[in-house]
Amino acid sequence: MNPGAPDEVVVIEAWLSEFPFPDFLEPIRERAREFEKAHPGYRIDIRGYSYEKLPEAVAEAAARGAAPAIATYYAGASQLARDARAQDGSPLFVSVEKAVAGRTEILGERVVLDDFLPGVREYYTVDGDFATVPLTLSTMLLYANTTVLRQAGIDALPRTWQETTAACEAVARLENGPGHGIAWPVDGKFIQHALAQQGALLADAGNGRYGRATELDLGSAALADYVDWWRDLHRDGHYLHTGVAEDWAGTFKALVDQEVALRFSSSFDANYMVRAAAEAGFDLEVGVLPRNGAMPCAGNWIGGDSLWLTDGLDDAVRDGALAFMQYLNSPRAAAAWHKASGSAPATYGVIALLEEEGWFDLHPHHRATAEQLELRSGPPEAHGAVLGGFHAIQIAMMEAMQDVLDGVEPRERFARAGERAQTLLDDYNAYAQGTGPLTPDCLTVRI
Structure with missing residues (x-):
């Protein structure tokens, strides 16, 4: 909870990576405002950090007991997320799949973990769980x-x-x-x-x-x-x-x-x-x-960044963070992000929507990314190292x-x-x- 917010408002702090593109996070801030309208009891506070500095900022905040509910890490920095520690020395982040706990919707938002392209899901599977949800994705x-x-x-x-x-x-x-x-x-x-x-x-x-x-x-x-x-x-x-x-x-x-x-x-x-x-x-x-x-x-190989969920959150904060993750990867929101940033469409739902809209007919150069991500015969651990x-x-x-x-x-x-x-x-x-x-x-x- 934010001390300056009304008691009934649950505040979700999300610290997201800034990449060297103008107004990179503005579309995500627009999605946050949409989410707040759909969920009046929640507020999403987005803070942008250079992707290079974000892991260090999160580590410093966690040591003070002030880690955000959501933080993004660049794909090549996943081990830093695994090694991040809360103030008591326990792992800072929890697997998103474990936190979802088999639910098919959270706060009315459809859980989309099973809709990701298999290669994407396997890339972000760590220690046997779908650990972190893609936000920006490239190959x-x-x-x-x-x-x-x-x-x-x-x-x-x-x-x-x-x-x-x-x-x-x-x-x-x-x-x-x-x-x-x-x-x-x-x-x-x-x-x-x-x-x-x-x-x-x-x-x-x-x-x-x-x-x-x-x-x-x-x-x-x-x-x-x-x-x-x-x-x-x-x-x-x-x-x-x-x-x-x-x-x-x-x-x-x-x-x-x-x-x-x-x-x-x-x-x-x-x-x-x-x-x-x-x-x-x-x-x-x-x-x-x-x-x-x-x-x-x-x-x-997959690049970009993904959303990690802090462990030990109050139930309302945890579910709000999880619901926002699902919303960002819902077909309409993910399609808007793809068009704004060039981030690869990573779920079958967003690919179907873009096809239905005729987007790929007008922009055939974007078809190759989904085709590339579908090319995979395994084993799952072949999808790049975590180091x-x-x-x-x-x-x-x-x-x-x-x-x-x-x-x-x-x-x-x-x-x-x-x-x-x-x-x-x-x-x-x-x-x-x-x-x-x-x-x-x-x-x-x-x-």
Whole structure:
């Protein structure tokens, strides 16, 4: 309860991630006002924080006994949420599935947990429960200059690594064609996605989903296959390496300037890429991220953030928070959020509504995201790892890949990266378990 509010008003504090987009949270604030009208006894107080700083802010508030009812954590920071502690030392957050306790509606809001696409539900399943509800969601996709591809005799977007290589070779045979076939940023998230697609694990304990991950594996055959394919594309002149890690802007420009015909990037880029391609005067299609054609797609990397529920709340606060989570993921509210932010539609209900409205007919580039998220054959733990110190671990992988592209032998280089990453994970776990110091890498969160 808020001391300044009437006794009959239940106040739900929600601390949500701000991302670097103008007025990013305003649509969510509009949904909060709608929720309050439908539930006059409740008020939703939304406070925005940089996604990088929010876990630390929550930890400080929890230590004072003043944690919010709801807090969002970036997908790669889920271990920070698992390790967050209340003032008495108990886990700060409770599984949303456990708190729902089998109910089909809460305060009249339909529970939508079972309506999420299976891959999304599995991604946010931790310790056997649907632990946290997605708010903003993205994945990786393929962006293709189909004007150039048609000139090269390619009629369909590549869906495998092998088809991607063939498309690049066809583009290379064009007279006056792009200088390279493809570009994507040197970023650890692409390595994560490639592992998920192949059903390979980055860590023990079911990728950190069934207990704390303590051992990393950067020497798997799946990782080596992806690194070799990436290196070979570069060695053969097909992959444009800008020389800059995490060069999302540079690879965006390369596709827009038609220096390449293909680009891998986030689904959040879809609106920007389509608009830029139209202004540049070429046709652009968006497709699923190509996978290793030797096997079915097991899972996907997922980005964005999700809603965590604080444990030990009064029943009225708990149910109000849960009802608001369901409302945000109801078809109409989720459709509005997708249109405003580009967040991927993640439930069958919102996809059906967008189809019924004709949204996908007018914006076909958004179909690929749902198709990508439906590509999954399991096991469930293949959907990305849950790790502490994840950003620093990703940097170790990125630095290794940069060196491989510069000619360093990949097996030895990733072995050294594995040693560095293991040290980072060990340091984080020592901090989280109270036996080691807080290092700068422990609480670092980055997209």
